[in-house]
Amino acid sequence: MNGSEKFDVMTSSPVEKLVLRMALPPVVIMLISAMYNAADTYFVGFLGTTETAAVGISFSLMNVIQAAGFLFGHGAGNYISRALGAQNGSDAEKMAATGFFTAFCAGGVITVLGLVFLSPLALVLGATKTILPHALSYLRFILLGAPFMVSALTLNNILRFQGNSFLGMIGMTSGALLNVFLDPLFIFTFRMGVSGAALATMISQTVSCVLLFIINRTGKQNVPILPRNFSPGKDSYLNILRGGSPSLLRQSVMSLAAVFLNRAAAPYGDEVIAAVSIVNRVVMISGSAIIGLGQGFQPVCGFNYGAKLYGRVKRAFRFCLAVSGVILAVLSVLVFIFAPDIIAAFRKDDAEVIRIGSRALRFQSLTLPLSGWIVLNNMMLQTMGKALPANILAFARQGFFLIPLLFILTPLFDVTGILLSTPLADLLTFMLALPLGIRAMKKDLVE
Secondary structure (H helix, E strand, O other): OOHHHHHHHHHHOOHHHHHHHHHHHHHHHHHHHHHHHHHHHHHHOOOOHHHHHHHHHOHHHHHHHHHHHHHHHHHHHHHHHHHHHOOOHHHHHHHHHHHHHHHHHHHHHHHHHHHHOHHHHHHHHOOOOOOHHHHHHHHHHHHHOHHHHHHHHHHHHHHHHOOOHHHHHHHHHHHHHHHHHHHHHHHHHOOOOHHHHHHHHHHHHHHHHHHHHHHHHHOOOOOOOOHHHOOOOHHHHHHHHHHHHHHHHHHHHHHHHHHHHHHHHHHHOHHHHHHHHHHHHHHHHHHHHHHHHHHHHHHHHHHHHHOOOHHHHHHHHHHHHHHHHHHHHHHHHHHHHOHHHHHHHHHOOOHHHHHHHHHHHHHHHOOHHHHHHHHHHHHHHHHOOOHHHHHHHHHHHHHHHHHHHHHHHHHHHOHHHHHHHHHHHHHHHHHHHHHHHHHHHHHHOOO
């Protein structure tokens, strides 16, 4: 499709069918990405509880890298979708180039700083003396791949916000499937242990980045990323920050919260850290379909909001909310029933990890259905360019609620306090998101 045809499709097709078509590739990407993120934990689980905990504490660094990718990908992508909705192709091209090239440089900065301060970084993330050697081995390769990880996420989101999410799926899933193949090869066949898992991730992310760049350059229907369109400047970066800051804030505070979780768990042993790590991966898989659905909603929201077709935005939002409610209710029941089996799949030889992880997973399953309203509202506000409420909601779960709850509940209830903090944070975030979403519907989407 050319630009005019794409505009007609995005602004006149039935929104329900359009959202499903836009959402299918992101859902696949999110599910596969969540599964291959869990693959490191799964395969490393055969090495031991301490090794599993090492991968778990590295989760915070992965969140920082993803935060950079989402900042530039969502920031540039949100602007691009609104520019295409307003039929400003030139502005979209400049933003695509600026977002991508700046993202690669930002990844390079993360690499340099991380490698220089590698040992202090591992300790800050929550590594104990027994976990530290394995954490260093894992973090080193993850940091080397940071520029490609940030760039791959940026490219995928730039494609997605144009309505070309299928092309992004090809690049992202190719790397994800490669990672699942390389993990056992490097960990067991080449006897690289934890470092093998990280090397597999680094190679896979690099392959995804290269494929996505080739796809962008060769597809006639894509906004091209060309060096001549690189336009760094105050206005460009303000627009990126406006559209991407909620994602940056959400991922950054998620990383910070993971650090506090690890540090709160550390006095109770590596088993608790390992259990929390496994639960985080499982919850990520459980919620990935809803995030993918929301990512399918975002280009529909951006195009139609840019074209001032507010009724279509509201219909698309309500449809996504209904679909997410059904999916999350079913998942919540299944996760609660099969929690011990799910945890055992990652660490079947450690009864204590299974016991702690099962309790944590069952607690979280109780508030899982609430995440649909939270995620979809955050994405709608972000895509509409409503930076303040989007940032408040992005920061709320970890910043306003989870971290303070850890400080309050852990001294009172020990490990149980740690496990209860996350579902309580979900409940409080939902209570905050409720009026924000209703206000947006009544004030910002008035036809």
